[in-house]
Each structure stands twice: as structure tokens, then as C-alpha cells.
Amino acid sequence: MKDIQQDEQRAVSVIDRMRSLLKKRELQIEPVALDRLVHLVIGLLKSDLQCHRVHLAVELESGLPWVRGDAIHLQQVMLNLLFNALDAIRDVPSERRWVAVRAKRLESNRVEVAVCDRGTGIPEERLQRVLEPFVSTKANGMGMGLAICRSIVETHGGRLWAENNPEGGATVRFTLLAVQEATQK
Numbered sequence: 001m002k003d004i005q006q007d008e009q010r011a012v013s014v015i016d017r018m019r020s021l022l023k024k025r026e027l028q029i030e031p032v033a034l035d036r037l038v039h040l041v042i043g044l045l046k047s048d049l050q051c052h053r054v055h056l057a058v059e060l061e062s063g064l065p066w067v068r069g070d071a072i073h074l075q076q077v078m079l080n081l082l083f084n085a086l087d088a089i090r091d092v093p094s095e096r097r098w099v100a101v102r103a104k105r106l107e108s109n110r111v112e113v114a115v116c117d118r119g120t121g122i123p124e125e126r127l128q129r130v131l132e133p134f135v136s137t138k139a140n141g142m143g144m145g146l147a148i149c150r151s152i153v154e155t156h157g158g159r160l161w162a163e164n165n166p167e168g169g170a171t172v173r174f175t176l177l178a179v180q181e182a183t184q185k
Contacts, residue, residue, distance in 0.1 A: 027155065031066040031179045032074060034111060038101055041078040048086060049099075057100040064103055065178040067111050069156045074176075077149045077160075081115040081172050084145060088119025088170065096168075110158070110175045118169040122162060146172070 038060060042049075049056055067074075078101075085099045100116040146162070153160040153174045160174040 027070040027073065029068060029070055029156075032069050032071045034067050034074075034103055034113065034176075035060045035064050037071060037074055038078065038103065038113075041075055041082065042101070044079065045082055045086075052086065052090070052097060053094050054086065054089065054097045054099055057098070059100060059102040061104040063105075065105060065111060067176040068179045069176055073152045074156070077152050077174065078113075078115075080145045080149050084172070085115050085117035085119065088117045088121075090119075092119055105178065106175065109178050111178050112173055112175050114171050114173045116165060116169065116171040118165070118167065121164045121168060122170050124164075127162065127164065149174070 038058065042056065042058065048054075082099065082101070089097045089099065096118045098118045100114070102114045102116065104112055106112050146160075149172075150160045153176070157177050158175045160172065162170060162172045164170050
């Protein structure tokens with residue numbers, strides 16, 4: 001029992017430090033062109049995508065409105081989701097190494113972004129908890145990436161969730177508030 005309590009205290013300490021790290025950098029909330037942000041992040045991963053022979057599909061709705069957020073934090077979310085997708089397809093045959101980034105406007109004045117893969121998917125017993133701290137689908141994973149992404153998205157007034165695809169693999173989606181007037185810039 002004492003070991004369990006110490007482990008719990010360490011876990012709480014790690015989470016508190018991560019939250020304070022996120023809070024130290026004051027959010028720079030402004031209109032963000034989501035299509036530009038997606039292409040910037042993909043550019044950062046270009047060599048990884050080529051090296052691992054990954055087919056990347058980018059499906060951004062035409063006339064996508066800008067979103068309200070901190071560009072640096074939103075880039076971090078996109079990077080983490082794409083790295084997770086790349087990890088998920090690492091051991092599948094090359095013809096299945098497929099990742100898609102999709103974004104579309106929702107009726108609720110929100111934009112939905114989805115990162116899909118054809119990898120191994122998320123084990124059903126972890127699917128409901130995969131966004132929690134210290135829950136990982138990776139053998140050596142810490143289980144912090146998706147928890148941090150969820151925290152960032154929720155700080156922006158959005159929602160993040162994961163689901164398995166019927167054809168295999170998984171999709172992680174998140175929503176952000178659209179900024180209508182920013183589409184004119």
C-alpha cells in the first residue's frame with residue numbers, strides 16, 4: 001500500500017508539473033489559419049513521412065474558417081497526433097502505411113480536425129481511458145502525449161476524443177471554435 005501511495009504521489013507531481021509548464025507560457029489566443037498550421041506541421045514531418053514510406057492524405061475543406069487559439073500549442077497537438085499515427089503504422093506492411101489529416105467546418109461554429117491511420121488501432125480495454133495521463137498503447141510509452149493534447153484542446157474550449165476505424169487503425173479528433181471574421185485576412 002505504501003508503494004502504491006508513493007507511485008500515486010509521483011504521478012500527481014508529474015501531472016502538476018506538466019500543467020504548470022503549460023501555464024507558464026501565457027496563451028497567445030488569436031485567429032489561426034488552420035490550413036496553414038496543418039501544412040506547416042506536415043512540412044516538419046516531411047522527411048519522417050518519406051523515410052517510412054507513408055502515404056499522407058490531406059483533406060481540408062475548402063474555405064475552412066480560421067480558429068481561435070494559440071498557434072504554438074495547436075502545432076504541438078498536431079505534431080503529437082501525427083507522431084502517434086506514425087508510431088501506429090510503423091509495423092504494418094508498407095501498402096497500409098496511410099495517414100490522413102482532415103478538417104471540416106461543423107454546424108456549431110466549430111471546426112473539426114481528424115488524424116486517421118490504418119495502424120494497429122487502440123485496444124478496446126484502453127479506448128475509453130487512452131486520453132488519461134499514464135495510459136498508453138505503446139510498450140515504452142509514458143501515456144502523457146494524448147493527455148497533454150486533451151488539456152491543450154480543452155483550454156481552447158474544444159474537445160478531443162479517439163475512436164477505432166471500422167477498416168482498422170484509429171482516428172483522433174478534436175474541435176476548436178471557428179472565428180468567422182478571420183477568414184477575410
